[in-house]
Each structure stands twice: as structure tokens, then as C-alpha cells.
Amino acid sequence: MPLSRKLLAEGIGTLLLLATVVGSGIMGVKLAQGNDAIALLANAGATAGVLYVLITILGPISGAHFNPAVTLAMRLQGEIGTAEAIGYVAVQLVAAITGVVLAHAMFRLDLVQPGLHARTGGAQWLSEAVATFGLLLTILLGVRHRPTAVPALVAAYIFAAYWFTASTSFANPAVTLARALTQTFAGIRPSDVLGFVGSQLVGALIGMAVANVLLVQPLVASRSTLQTDEPATRSKR
Numbered sequence: 001m002p003l004s005r006k007l008l009a010e011g012i013g014t015l016l017l018l019a020t021v022v023g024s025g026i027m028g029v030k031l032a033q034g035n036d037a038i039a040l041l042a043n044a045g046a047t048a049g050v051l052y053v054l055i056t057i058l059g060p061i062s063g064a065h066f067n068p069a070v071t072l073a074m075r076l077q078g079e080i081g082t083a084e085a086i087g088y089v090a091v092q093l094v095a096a097i098t099g100v101v102l103a104h105a106m107f108r109l110d111l112v113q114p115g116l117h118a119r120t121g122g123a124q125w126l127s128e129a130v131a132t133f134g135l136l137l138t139i140l141l142g143v144r145h146r147p148t149a150v151p152a153l154v155a156a157y158i159f160a161a162y163w164f165t166a167s168t169s170f171a172n173p174a175v176t177l178a179r180a181l182t183q184t185f186a187g188i189r190p191s192d193v194l195g196f197v198g199s200q201l202v203g204a205l206i207g208m209a210v211a212n213v214l215l216v217q218p219l220v221a222s223r224s225t226l227q228t229d230e231p232a233t234r235s236k237r
Helices: 003-032 036-062 068-076 082-106 122-145 147-164 173-179 190-236
Strands: none
Touching: 003 036, 003 082, 003 173, 036 147, 068 082, 068 122, 068 173, 068 190, 082 173, 122 147, 122 190, 173 190
């Protein structure tokens, strides 16, 4: 697959993801009439839904990372090269910001508005580390054990993480940076971005390490079985 096509898929997917995150937050607040639980439910449901769609249709083209933390993990796993990873991250960042601007335009808001929502402190940082840890674990184990279920697995995990983490699960450096440009329900203060991104990267690396530990034994067992069965298979031929 040409790199240009992969980057286009990553850009489209990341743009639509952020437009959904921010746009559904705006719509949820408008319709919830002050009920934050309903607004969050709408936001989480829309995000999970679009993730399922985007991973399903774009995954075969680019792998559907839409997330620098995922791209970093795939680079460290040797799944993609350095130049490709840099291209992915650059496109993800630009597309994420564009997605926020698009959401603002659809609701006739100022296109760029520095975030005001305070999200800082140990509990928030721990939440982002846990959210990103779980996301990477879901992706890496899902790809190995149930590759066709990955869109549903990621969508379900993110929907749950919206609710069980104090930070509502950004779990994505590009998403975090872009959401610093909105004052809507989904926003974050620019000064809080660094703490979130650092926590996300730590969580991603731990998630990757744990996934590799969990996958070592099954991989060894699989190879052992293949080696044991090979002579028998040949004898049948």
C-alpha cells in the first residue's frame, strides 16, 4: 500500500474522530439541558460508534492508528518504519486540529478557542495512564487473538473508559492537543496538555510491555506445536 494512501486514511480517520468527539459534545450539552451524565453518554456513544466505523473501513489501509501513542507502539514493535511513523504522527496532529475546527464550523462557533476546562492533578494523570494502558493492551492482544473483532473491542473499551476514568479517557496525544483548542464540553486547558500527554505515553509503553509478556508464552507454544506436528503432517502427504 503506498504511503500516501496510508497517510490519507490516517488523516481522514483522525479528522472525523475529532469532529465526532467535539461535535457530539456540543450537541450533547445542547440537548441534555444541564444533565452532564446525559451529555457524557452522548459523547461516549458517538465516539465509540465512529471508532468502530473508522477502524473497520480504514484499518485495512493504514492500520487505523489515529493516535501517536499507537503509532509509537507499532514503531517499537517493528510493525512500521521510522519515516512512516513520523508521517503518521504529523498527519494525525494536523488532522486532529482540523477536526476540531470543522466541529466548531458546523455549530457556528469561533473556529479556534483556547480551552478553559481544567484537567490536571494526580488523579487525572493516573486516569490517562490507565486509559492508554488499556487501549494499547486491547489493540495488541486483539490483533493477535481476534483481529476481526478489533474495531468492536476498541470501540467498547473507549466507551467504558469514558465512564470509569476521571479524565473521561482522552488516551491520545493528538486528541489532547486538538481538544486544547475548544472551550466546549470536550475541551482541556492548553497548560494541562503536557501532563496528559506524558501520562498517555507512560501508559502506552507499559501497555505494550505487558502485552508482549502475555504474548510470549502463546507464541512459544504455537511454534512448539508447529514443530512437533510438522513431521506428522509430512508423513500424511
